Amino acid sequence: MAAPRIIVIGGGLAGLAAVIKIAEAGGTVDLFSIVPVKRSHSVCAQGGINAAKNLKGEGDTTFKHFDDTIYGGDFLANQTPVKAMCEAAPGIIDLLDRMGVPFNRTPEGLLDFRRFGGTLYNRTAFAGATTGQQLLYALDEQVRRHESDGKVRKYEGWEFLSAIIDSKGTARGITALDLRTMELRSFPADAIILATGGIGAIFGKSTNSVVCTGSAQSAVFQQGVYYANGEFIQVHPTAIPGEDKLRLMSESARGEGGRVWVPRAPGDKRHPKQIPAAERFYFLEEWYPKYGNLVPRDIATRAIHKVVYEEGLGLNGQPMVYLDLTHIDRATLDRKLGGILEIYEKFVGVDPHDEPMKIFPGMHYTMGGLWVDFNQMTNVPGIFAAGECEYQYHGANRLGANSLVSCIFGGFVAGPNALAYARSLPAAEGDSGAAAELARQAEINSKLLQNEGTENPFKLWRELGDVMTKHATVTRYNKGLKEADEKVVELMDRYKKVNLSDKSQWANTSFAFARQLQNMLVLARVIVQGAILRDESRGAHYKPDFPERNDEKFLKTTKASFNPDCTGPRFELEDVDIQHIKPRPRRYDVAK
């Protein structure tokens, strides 16, 4: 039998982790990525990666990591895979260490750990404040090694368009677009793994990179893959507001002792350093004495919104609060947080060693994503998913520094399972529908290029981002969500009149963007309608009209399936695996 062919789409941590496992097990991989894989969005992760190594004599255990993760996610995550992830995490840190990740060290030369949100343990390994970059580089180097050995072939600068699915409903390959030559091609495969990251672009401005559009997820959703828990969107409490994006200011700033505050007097015009301690409102520390500044992100974000919008205490009446590191000595800050302080100084022009940073919450992460089983396979045989693009590990709210570990663990599970699946797959019949799928994609492309209309795709996108940010982030009302859904329908209609100002067939970025936009619109409705249906508050999903968690009705996974009708996606609810830890109320003002 011929060696199985696996396609991995996405070269961030999850995709590269899968590639390495497959290459190591003797498989060969075609790796597709819009950007050179070393430029993937994983580089933006800052603060660290969680693993209960218990190197600080605190009695930390992998079970405590598991419990913190489930509790932090408000009991919505299926527990068995989360438990497996937490148990694997210490081994993953060791592996990364062996690969040469320059983690910060203790004086004895051991791995150093710091605290992060939603836990009372020092459980986060870190490389300065550029941990994601360092981890991605380590995996990138290992993949380059396998590439040199001929086990991996990279297609960088190619964008995934769709899966090829045969008459029996089994995935048999992909179609993809060369973003330079605009060549459309089909690639056969026995299994494909999507590791295509986040969906930040649906919200316009977010902490995500430009490529995080969710387009690939939406494409396979429209081909029959379920999308789960789409309504759970993480808004990070501390981002630097910006013109083109919201730049993340890592939770590690608080992990190293950073304090969030506002002046007690509304509109206090004094320089922050001149405001005495008694006249500062350290609201997280007052409201959540046990966890203080390190409450989980959904809690901190809502607290900042409350202080700004309900109590009118935003800095100079603006939607911003202070994140203050000025009480920590310069050398410690540089050693542990250098990378992020440099970002702040470069983009804001103020040195955070000397002056408190001005921050505000920003859309950051999707807990929801493609539905997968415990082997990381979706409901379409042969399509696997790993990393942020799937829904499995974070429930209703992700804890800081759990994303890097879930990416690598998910990739490590998906890779070998995809290979095993591919090895037992019966041979394809004919072309498995490749020619038909290619023709369908060519039709979409030519229609888009020839379309005569008046709408600019970048303008439509800005309107999408505005309405999603307004109604589908921190605080949600059914009325606003319905408005957002109607707006998305309007945008879908106007999209039909999109007119590309660039109709060329060479490195046409607006063409690629317009295709992504169509997919973003489809996914936006999954998010908004899922939020409408969930009449409760759980983790990042907060409805003031339904302020309590309702386990009886909604301790369930939302599963959306595609419906081409104008009513939008179909929804069903699925039971959550709660066999290890019994759900209990979630609160952070006291130790749990």
Place this chain on the structure above:
Amino acid sequence: MADKIVQIEIKRQASPDAPAVWEKFEIQWRPGMNVTSALMDIAANPVTADGRSTTPVTYDSNCLEEICGSCAMRINGKARMACSALIENLEQPIRLEPLSKFPLVRDLQVDRSVLFENLKAVKAWVPIDGTYDLGSGPRVFPQQQEVNYPLSNCISCTCCMEVCPQFNEATGFVGAATIAQVKLFNNHPTGKVFKEERLRAMAGDGGIQECGYAQNCVEACPKQLPLTEAISDVGRDVMVQKVKDFLRK
């Protein structure tokens, strides 16, 4: 300030064979605006200063926070990252051009894959036995970590190569970024198993002897890598290796 106009001139080229033309744009200034957000504004309204419709500008970008290394270009003649180039700090009209030392793709987009090929040539990786659980890694003291971490911060933007007078087709010089990675992996307790191979790769044509010590690289590096220090350290190791190899003959 509210109605301040930003003047931008962009060198456009529709394809590698097409003629280069300059287009002028006038866009609305907003506080905190950077070059990438100006390019996004042009995409949303692709009209030149004299009112002519044009196409959105093709350029590489991804993270927009100077960590992915994508958006390097020449801004007012200087190789730098477009995302961290704040409009208010730039002299106007702002002139945007593609990097000049790499094959042009379109407009401000160039092909920088040569750097990734160089990294293959010097085996810029740690040869681990496998990804299965083999226990903890080698002990590394903080003093060593503090040497390695800055070298590992290279974002592959290629600014150091763009500004290097020796980086051209005649010399085939690998450039400073690759040399810094040679130092990084030769420093690693496991990575150094390939030390001799890496040094020999640096000893031939296009290797370290091509460096003319202009020191432009270290000034252009947006992440402040200690590039000249890496070049002199690797240069010394290459010399030692050459002597050893000569004596072994």
